[in-house]
Amino acid sequence: MSAAxxxxxxxxxxxxNGHGGVDPRKWEDxxxxxxxxxxxxxxxxxxxxxxxxxxxxxxxxxxxxEVFEKEIEAGLRQQPSSLQMENTYVPELPDGTEEGSFLALxxxxxxxxxLFLELKAGQLLREKVKHYHxxxxxxxxxxEDLFNFLADCxxxxxxxxxxxxxxxxxxxxxxxxxxxxxISSGELITWTKSFNCGGMDGVDVAALLQRCLSARSLxxxxxxxxxxxxxxxxxxxxxxxxxxxxxILGTGSNGCYMERASRVLHWERPHSAVHDVCIDxxxxxxxxxxxxxxxxxxxxxxVDAKSLLVASFTFEKYIGGKYLGDxxxxxxxxLARDGLFPADPNFRKLQxxxxxxxxxxxxxxxxxxxxxxLREACNSDLLSTADALVAQYVAHVISNRAAQLVSVCISTLxxxxxxxxxxxAVDGSVFKHxxxxxxxxxxxxxxxxxxxxxxxxxxxxxSGKGSALTAAIAARMATRGVARL
Numbered sequence: 001m002s003a004a005x006x007x008x009x010x011x012x013x014x015x016x017n018g019h020g021g022v023d024p025r026k027w028e029d030x031x032x033x034x035x036x037x038x039x040x041x042x043x044x045x046x047x048x049x050x051x052x053x054x055x056x057x058x059x060x061x062x063x064x065x066e067v068f069e070k071e072i073e074a075g076l077r078q079q080p081s082s083l084q085m086e087n088t089y090v091p092e093l094p095d096g097t098e099e100g101s102f103l104a105l106x107x108x109x110x111x112x113x114x115l116f117l118e119l120k121a122g123q124l125l126r127e128k129v130k131h132y133h134x135x136x137x138x139x140x141x142x143x144e145d146l147f148n149f150l151a152d153c154x155x156x157x158x159x160x161x162x163x164x165x166x167x168x169x170x171x172x173x174x175x176x177x178x179x180x181x182x183i184s185s186g187e188l189i190t191w192t193k194s195f196n197c198g199g200m201d202g203v204d205v206a207a208l209l210q211r212c213l214s215a216r217s218l219x220x221x222x223x224x225x226x227x228x229x230x231x232x233x234x235x236x237x238x239x240x241x242x243x244x245x246x247x248i249l250g251t252g253s254n255g256c257y258m259e260r261a262s263r264v265l266h267w268e269r270p271h272s273a274v275h276d277v278c279i280d281x282x283x284x285x286x287x288x289x290x291x292x293x294x295x296x297x298x299x300x301x302x303v304d305a306k307s308l309l310v311a312s313f314t315f316e317k318y319i320g321g322k323y324l325g326d327x328x329x330x331x332x333x334x335l336a337r338d339g340l341f342p343a344d345p346n347f348r349k350l351q352x353x354x355x356x357x358x359x360x361x362x363x364x365x366x367x368x369x370x371x372x373x374l375r376e377a378c379n380s381d382l383l384s385t386a387d388a389l390v391a392q393y394v395a396h397v398i399s400n401r402a403a404q405l406v407s408v409c410i411s412t413l414x415x416x417x418x419x420x421x422x423x424x425a426v427d428g429s430v431f432k433h434x435x436x437x438x439x440x441x442x443x444x445x446x447x448x449x450x451x452x453x454x455x456x457x458x459x460x461x462x463s464g465k466g467s468a469l470t471a472a473i474a475a476r477m478a479t480r481g482v483a484r485l
Contacts, residue, residue, distance in 0.1 A: 027058050027447065031057055037389070038386055039386065047335060050334070051331065051394065051397050054397050054398060054401050056295070060295075064295065065412045067291050068286065068408060072412070077265055082285050085266075086179065086180055086281075087180060087264055087266045087267065087277060088256070088277070088279065088280050089269070089277065090470060091261070091275075091277050092473050093243070093258070094122060094237050094472075094473065096241075097121065098475075098476060099121065099476075101119075101166075102169050102468040102472055103116055103170040103171070103471075104171045104172075104173065104464050104471070105170060105171075105172050105209070106175075106228075106463040107150065107172075107175065108228055109193060110194060113129055113132070113464055114130050114132070114154055114157040115468060116129075116157075128157075130157045132153045139196070139197065140197065143203065147205075147209055147212045150212065151218075152216075154170075154213060154218065154220065155216050155218060158218065165219075167219040168219070168220045169220075169221055169471045169472075170220050170223060171223060171226065171466075171469075171470050172222050172224065173226055173227065174188075174226075176192055176195070176227070177282055178227070181204070183225070183474060184206050185206050186205060187203060187205065223471045224473075227280060228463035228466075229246050229248050229254040229255060229256045229462070230462075231462035231466025232247070232426070232463075233245065233246025233256050233425055234462065234466040234473070235461060235466035236459035238465070239425075239459065242421055243425045243459075244257060244258045244417055244419060244422045245258075245413050245414075246462065247410065247431075248428045249406060250321050250427070250429040251429065252284055252316050253315070253316050253428070253430075254280070254282055255283050256278055256280045256281060257279060257413045258417065259279040259416075260275070261275055261277050283316075283409055284313045284320070285312065285315065287315050288313070292315065299327055302326075303326045303327050303330060318401065319402040321428070322352070324355045324398060325348070325353070326347075328350050328354065328394060328395055328398060329345045329347060331394050332394055340390070342383055342384075343374075343380040343382065343383060345378050346378070349377035350373070350377050352430065354395075355395045355398065356430075357373065358394075359396060359399055359434065363436065367392070370388040370391055371383060371388040374391055399440070402430075403436070403444060404440075407441050407448060410424055411444075411449035414445070415452060418452075422452070423454070423457055424454060426456055426458060427459050441456060
């Protein structure tokens, strides 16, 4: 942890606790976005007022945290909750003793990968990867066809590496909501993204993949089934043993963490020797039951109405890269209807990459690329420098809210885990490419959980390396005679 971060956190803790003669009421204001500065101050004031519902103060964020904690508890107790709180049955993280050669299959989008990893004393010695494309017919056809194709690709990969006669354990990253029955079995709950394969109701996806691999006479055993969030946690822990939370902040968003096994009710295997277990929260759906309706704005209503899955993935639509561009569009459109912005952007002309671009230029005190993007999106050459500043402000407001809401979740988990120090492994395009998001998250987590030390770290390729590492963990446990969960 850098001295600058530590000093900043000390100042913020003092503000929270009211030490040093600082008025603790100012803590509320530390969450507000930077004010809009225009020569036309009246216009700036009207815009700020129009967007005020997107600006969350400290007390509102504390309320979100309280709701999140209640939903966590309900989900762990298998009571009605918008959080799935899925038991992944992953009871350990990398400890530096992982050995052997492993395969990983990473399925989460139209492009997927087969990977080979060789580990010795926990260190990665060799890695091979091959990418494959899934066409529309496979993504929308029978599930059996998709899984036969996956097995064909594993076979193609092994043949290309002259390893088709060798024996492997495989980690299967299946980045769709599922109900797990063990570390190596689980059923699809619902397809998301661009997939909608039929015939998958009640099907164990790991067993189906195993059957397809065995039909090709491949000596490959599916040892673990996990999603990319769990993989991110495992990949992060391979770098830093203090990692206890994994977060995806990209096109979508999700989190997982190491929970005390005694707090988890959903077990289908003996677990008396398990101290902690990884819980997949599936926080993208946080609020689907209405518990976050107090946050919702008219702009969020428009984003939801135009989304593929209406009235679902409520929380993800506040923070996910798939939606921030639409939120920028609809917010500028509302300002245009009120005469506070000169033109209405065309739908889907502004993407989440533009949110990052506008923020980047705002940080640098520039507007040229913002102005160019706006003129193209609005099909108008009439926009001015002041209009570019307004668009940058809107991008900042929605980015600030996204950072706040992710920080609420992480700070709640830090308090729940109550460890002296926790590293948080994060992956995803929004976290890696947005110029402000990491700094804002560091600030807000410190404000919301001032007594808990933490750090944010990028964990690359959790869906690939994390999957293979989890297979290595399962193999390590087997050598110790630990029954597979």
